[in-house]
Amino acid sequence: xxxxxxxxxxxxxxxxxYGFHMPGHxxxxxxxxxxxxxxxxxxxxxxxxxxHHADGILKQAEERAANVFRAEETHYLINGxxxxxxxxxxxxxxxxxxxxxxxxxxxxxYNAVLMNELRPVYLYPKIVEDTGINGEIxxxxxxxxLAEHPDIRVVVITSPTYDGxxxxxxxxxxxxxxxxxxxxxxxxxxxxxxxxxxxxxxxNQQGADIVIHxxxxxxxxxxxxxxxxxxxxxxxxxxxxxxxxMLQSSSPSYVLMAGIDECVRLLGExxxxxxxxxxxxLDKTRKRLQDLRSLELTETAHYDCSKLLISxxxxxxxxxxxxxxxxxxxxxxxxxxxxxxxxSYVIAMTSPADxxxxxxxxxxxxxxxxxxxxxxxxxxxVNPALRNYGADTNEQIxxxxxxxELAEQAEKETIPLGECTGRIVLxxxxxxxxxxxxxxxxxxxxxxxxxxxxxxxxxxxxxEGTKVPGMIEALTEKE
Numbered sequence: 001x002x003x004x005x006x007x008x009x010x011x012x013x014x015x016x017x018y019g020f021h022m023p024g025h026x027x028x029x030x031x032x033x034x035x036x037x038x039x040x041x042x043x044x045x046x047x048x049x050x051x052h053h054a055d056g057i058l059k060q061a062e063e064r065a066a067n068v069f070r071a072e073e074t075h076y077l078i079n080g081x082x083x084x085x086x087x088x089x090x091x092x093x094x095x096x097x098x099x100x101x102x103x104x105x106x107x108x109x110y111n112a113v114l115m116n117e118l119r120p121v122y123l124y125p126k127i128v129e130d131t132g133i134n135g136e137i138x139x140x141x142x143x144x145x146l147a148e149h150p151d152i153r154v155v156v157i158t159s160p161t162y163d164g165x166x167x168x169x170x171x172x173x174x175x176x177x178x179x180x181x182x183x184x185x186x187x188x189x190x191x192x193x194x195x196x197x198x199x200x201x202x203x204n205q206q207g208a209d210i211v212i213h214x215x216x217x218x219x220x221x222x223x224x225x226x227x228x229x230x231x232x233x234x235x236x237x238x239x240x241x242x243x244x245x246m247l248q249s250s251s252p253s254y255v256l257m258a259g260i261d262e263c264v265r266l267l268g269e270x271x272x273x274x275x276x277x278x279x280x281x282l283d284k285t286r287k288r289l290q291d292l293r294s295l296e297l298t299e300t301a302h303y304d305c306s307k308l309l310i311s312x313x314x315x316x317x318x319x320x321x322x323x324x325x326x327x328x329x330x331x332x333x334x335x336x337x338x339x340x341x342x343x344s345y346v347i348a349m350t351s352p353a354d355x356x357x358x359x360x361x362x363x364x365x366x367x368x369x370x371x372x373x374x375x376x377x378x379x380x381x382v383n384p385a386l387r388n389y390g391a392d393t394n395e396q397i398x399x400x401x402x403x404x405e406l407a408e409q410a411e412k413e414t415i416p417l418g419e420c421t422g423r424i425v426l427x428x429x430x431x432x433x434x435x436x437x438x439x440x441x442x443x444x445x446x447x448x449x450x451x452x453x454x455x456x457x458x459x460x461x462x463x464e465g466t467k468v469p470g471m472i473e474a475l476t477e478k479e
Contacts, residue, residue: 002064003057004265006040006258008048013039021045022251042254051076051252052245061261068268069213070194071204071229073237075244076260078252081188081214082108084228086247088184088210090116091240092154100145101156103393104134106186107428107435109156110400117401120440121149123157124393125165131298131311131345134436136167139175146179158186159203162340162434163347164307165300166190166200173207182234183207188214188226192306192351195267196275198283199304209235215263218306220353222259278352282306285350285359294373295326295366298345308348310366315373322459326369334365340433343459394443397424403442411476414468417453420445423474428465431456438463439472 019026022043029038042048049056058076066074077084089112093099096117101109103122113120123145126135137157146152155176159167169185176183185203187193191213194202203211211229215221228244230237266274286305289297298311312323327341339349348362398406406412407426415423423445429438438449456463457470466472 003060005057005061005254005261008057009040009042009254009258012042012048019045037255040255040258043251048254051078051248051257052250058257061257061264064268065227065260065264066229068264068271069202069204069227069229071211071231073230075228075241076252076257077212077226077228077244077248078224078256078260079248080216080224081186081212081226082106083244083247084212084226085109085184085186086112086115087240087243088212088228088235089113089118089154089156091236091243092182092184092210093118097154098149098152099154099156100142100149100152100181102137102158104161104436105156105158106188107430107437109186110428110437110440114400114404117399119399120396121145121152122393122396123155125161128165128300130313131163131309132342133163133300133309133345134161134165135300136165136302137172139168139171142172143175146175146181150179152179152181154182154184156184156186158188160187160190160193160304160307162189162436163309164189164304166302166304168302169203169208170206173203173209177207177234182209184210185212187211189217190304191215191227192218192275193304195271196279198275198279199306200302204229204231207232210240215260218349218351219263220266220351221263222256225256225260225263227260274352278350278354281354281356281359282350285363288363289366292366292370295370306350308350308362309345310348311345313344324460329369330365334361336362336365341461342431343455343461392446392448394439394446394449396440396442397444398442400441403440406475407441407473412473413476414471414473417463417466417470417472418450418457420453420472420474421447421450423477426473426475427467429453429463429472430465431461432464437465 023041025038027039044050049058051058062074062076085108089109093116098119098121100121100123103124123137123141125137128135157167159169173183185208187203190202193199194205209232214226216223216225294314296311296314298309312326322343323341323345327338327346330336330338339347403426412426425439425443425445426441428440430436439445
């Protein structure tokens with residue numbers, strides 16, 4: 001008989017067991033009066049297994065997750081997908097190795113590069129001109145980099161991206177494996193892949209060696225829960241497991257793990273019906289939004305249709321011009337909280353938990369705003385503030401590890417972000433979400449990136465990562 005963690009915790013809560021063990025709240029909710037799940041918040045007590053040495057109920061739960069997500073081996077992540085990405089990269093490399101990575105990877109990949117003093121070689125996605133979002137990583141670009149750097153043994157890409165762009169993982173995996181390298185796919189935003197033909201197969205099914213899924217992003221799971229999957233013989237599974245033990249809490253939350261198990265149970269028992277309802281609702285909404293006249297529902301050729309990317313690029317001389325302003329009106333007037341705002345678009349994230357009422361509210365609000373904007377006239381001009389976005393790239397002068405040394409040893413100064421063209425910077429910068437670095441320590445900043453800073457600041461977007469807001473540390477130029 002299958003035993004699920006949540007039900008076992010509830011049975012224990014209802015039992016007469018009294019705990020002389022951690023946690024200190026002793027499952028006594030009356031002490032604080034807060035409506036929190038104290039009753040099922042336990043530690044590794046008799047009968048409840050140990051995540052770091054799982055051989056009981058947690059081992060069975062991870063095996064269920066592997067089966068549902070079509071992986072050979074799966075591990076629970078209770079420190080988020082970040083712990084999985086760090087473990088995957090660190091476990092697949094040795095100090096000083098060269099690694100190929102998409103330039104639009106999450107900051108956790110850059111942190112792994114710094115921690116292991118890796119030498120990154122970037123895979124640059126093309127920029128989608130109308131919106132300025134990062135496009136897919138191509139097989140051709142991957143093959144070019146691997147041919148030019150035959151000592152690369154690990155490739156890291158993000159698919160789908162935060163904006164919903166999907167790369168051809170199957171073909172990339174084939175190219176990577178032909179070179180004897182390992183492919184790590186940050187599929188944090190694609191945990192829903194593989195459960196319905198409306199979405200792509202997940203990367204476990206397409207040949208990736210290691211895949212990270214953030215369950216909480218697009219599936220009914222608690223925040224901070226994720227999965228790391230391993231497949232094939234390419235990945236060094238023992239070293240990845242070793243880093244999971246080091247980087248994950250030694251006191252994993254049973255509340256979070258029960259949430260993972262319940263999500264997996266739901267997918268295993270009712271996934272087909274759940275996704276059929278979701279896809280019908282999502283497809284109906286997307287078709288409705290295709291009729292917008294000034295706003296625009298945007299997608300690329302290979303796209304995750306769970307993301308609703310609403311572009312303002314056709315808007316001109318109206319009270320709404322930027323994505324930030326659209327975001328604000330949706331929030332304040334319609335009480336609709338979007339996932340994020342850029343200078344030219346907003347993203348609404350959907351999931352199988354969405355309701356018909358919620359989708360109707362969003363579609364109606366966008367239609368009403370669109371009518372106010374359109375005034376009976378279709379505007380085709382692209383927002384000029386976005387022209388030449390990403391037309392040039394920063395030049396990598398020093399590795400992040402060497403830049404960290406220079407930050408302590410060399411002369412440096414703090415300059416305005418918009419004035420850093422041509423300077424070698426010593427700090428990360430990013431818009432969060434999604435947390436993709438605009439600058440990496442050791443890079444010489446391009447005119448395009450500096451211009452991007454000015455446009456972001458003008459649009460009211462907050463640039464994070466630097467010690468002083470609006471400023472960035474750079475090496476002092478020698479006369």
